[in-house]
Ligand code: RIB
């Protein structure tokens with residue numbers, strides 16, 4: 196199991212990703228970013244979840260806005276705190292003295308060729324770290340991110356929240372040639388917990404009960420805002436390639452991030468064509484940037500795997 200940093204914006208599904216990663220991966224620490232709420236709130240939420248579960252891990256605060264443009268926030272879905280819906284403990288630890296960028300670079304230098312970064316929010320911290328230390332691209336074993344979609348969007352008709360929050364950052368990460376896995380809404384929306392699974396969590400131990408309350412709030416938000424009937428476990432899906440690689444199928448494909456389009460900014464444009472553009476002058480060539488794009492999932496196995504880890508906490 197490779198050493199891992201989880202860069203996140205807790206956020207309800209990020210909270211599940213933290214608890215899952217702490218049980219099932221070699222989690223070195225957490226870095227936080229703006230997105231579902233301000234970075235001050237997402238950092239507090241990460242520390243709160245660690246306190247809830249009795250976990251001692253460094254949490255290094257990161258960027259509070261995108262490389263370009265205004266900060267978006269997901270308060271309409273995740274609430275004013277970014278993690279509404281449960282009584283969570285006041286954090287017993289403070290944020291790490293290092294910034295997210297410093298923490299990422301230090302860890303990658305110490306674990307050259309091994310470290311995996313998991314992104315479950317905007318990719319701003321990774322982009323800034325790559326800019327601060329270009330050798331990071333050779334030190335990293337890979338990045339596994341929750342982001343994008345090959346079908347319907349959420350923040351816009353065609354763009355997914357994490358990419359839309361900072362398209363320039365996602366583009367820089369893509370251009371860095373660090374091996375990138377992207378699991379998008381087309382997969383993660385299939386991995387949604389329903390009322391019965393939430394009720395089962397609420398019958399569990401202290402941690403499971405709190406997560407059950409959080410997911411009940413999240414499910415209601417997704418119903419109200421997006422008309423969904425389950426609470427999508429978007430973010431923990433980005434960890435499954437490390438822990439249960441048979442659950443999600445990825446395919447290596449050309450992909451680019453739309454930065455300009457008035458209607459399409461933040462869209463992940465995946466090229467599924469098989470034509471050889473060199474043979475037909477009218478066809479636009481494919482892009483050079485590639486990533487492994489998640490296409491299918493064993494949703495039942497994904498939910499069972501993630502929920503089993505949550506029930507292991509007291
Ligand atoms: O589009 C889903 C993503 O946006 C998830 O990471 C969720 O936490 C929000 O950040």
Ligand code: CA
Pocket residue numbers: 203204205206208209230231315316430
């Ligand atoms: Ca997130």
